[in-house]
Amino acid sequence: MITAYVRTDDRLHALPLEAGADMPAGTVWLDVLRPEEAEREDISTRLGVDLPTQEDMREIEASSRLYTEDDAAYLTTPVMSRGEDGRPDLGMLTFVLTPTVLITVRHTEPLWLAIFAARALRQPGLVTGHLDAMLGILEAVVDRAADVLEIVRGELDQLSQQVFSELDERGPAKPHGRQHESRKRQAVKRRQEKRKAESDALRGVITAIGRAGDLTHKVRDSLAGLERLGAFAVAVAGPRMAKDQKLRLKTISRDVHSLVEHAGFQAMQTNFLLDATLGVINIQQTNIIKIFSVAAVAFLPPTLIASIYGMNFEYMPELSKVWGYPVALVLMVISAVLPLWYFKRKKWL
Structure with missing residues (x-):
């Protein structure tokens, strides 16, 4: 034509x-x-x-x-x-x-x-x-x-704010009693929903960045x-x-x-x-892996205790005692709680 x-x-x-x-x-x-x-x-x-x-x-x-x-x-x-x-x-x-x-x-x-x-x-x-x-x-x-570059710049500015925005997760003073427990459960649920929404948003951000880069x-x-x-x-x-x-x-x-x-x-x-x-x-994935790592460390001492008393030696005095079984259970609970308490005190959880 x-x-x-x-x-x-x-x-x-x-x-x-x-x-x-x-x-x-x-x-x-x-x-x-x-x-x-x-x-x-x-x-x-x-x-x-x-x-x-x-x-x-x-x-x-x-x-x-x-x-x-x-x-x-x-x-x-x-x-x-x-x-x-x-x-x-x-x-x-x-x-x-x-x-x-x-x-x-x-x-x-x-x-x-x-x-x-x-x-x-x-x-x-x-x-x-x-x-x-x-x-x-x-x-x-x-x-x-020039017009296309201006459009891309506006999109990149919005994406930058979305990636680097700091969300304030601090709430009001913690209430006491049952009200505190109820609000705590609600806060946990909100955090879970928020993490899922952020994960979906980040996937969309990567797609938008790819389009901007291609353009x-x-x-x-x-x-x-x-x-x-x-x-x-x-x-x-x-x-x-x-x-x-x-x-x-x-x-x-x-x-x-x-x-x-x-x-x-x-x-x-x-x-x-x-x-x-x-x-x-990667930070989000690291936090998830950290939970599994902490759970593995917390269950390692109880597993060790259970393994010791699961050995088939003939001379194990505790096996013949009435208090042997309760003591073993208490030791396993204490060995699991102590690492969790220590991690919590170090603010690793």
Whole structure:
């Protein structure tokens, strides 16, 4: 599908263009979406450029993304799409810059590109030539990347508060008697319910951190491509640009550089939050293991006593005594209570 953006009467108009149809006079921008072979051959014949295929656009070598052929410059970069619905995707966008017409080749439909095209149709002075169209699209890409980073930053701030929030578990002064026992049982029940809720919340936090990290990495990939594209555009298109266009391109490059640094900071913050969340989960698991360890230590002395009196030796005086059995039971109870009392006193429980 080819859309021709034609400038007539100082305004920009969008016209669908079929393969083989004459290109309207005054065309400054051809937007080619998922081109078929007939459309690619038609543009190649009409403008003398060879549009890259989808496989060519996915090449990661800089020489395959940024190059010149004859009078045309080919600039390919990954761009964000569908970041607003929580399922980000990286699509490839290729600028084919000819002396008179800008051609954009894409196989994705980002919302920001449709918004820019609508703005260009409404505002007469926004796109006056093919270089203005390219600069406007680059500015839209940078603005969208900045918006996504702001959304991720807000999500990371909320997750950080959720992970590091300190819940005050201190209650009022303890009552006495049966009322105290009843409230104690209620407090234990509330703590159990709270721990379960916190465990479920931490699982959700890990999922949210994973989504934020994935979105941040995709934005970084897009910004890295834009950074290389900006440097290449200065070299190949700089001599054709007016002074104000060079200033716009320089501003775009500066904004991309600052966003790359910000995206790197957010990536580190994401890793930090993930490590902190896993640390909280490890602490919870350690507390659970501690309970089993204390129970094992508490039952070890009674087990030792029972093992001693379970030995089948002929001469064991206590076995023939009337008080032997009660004494053994008392010893086992005392040997179990003493470790628990000691752990409680050391505040290990």
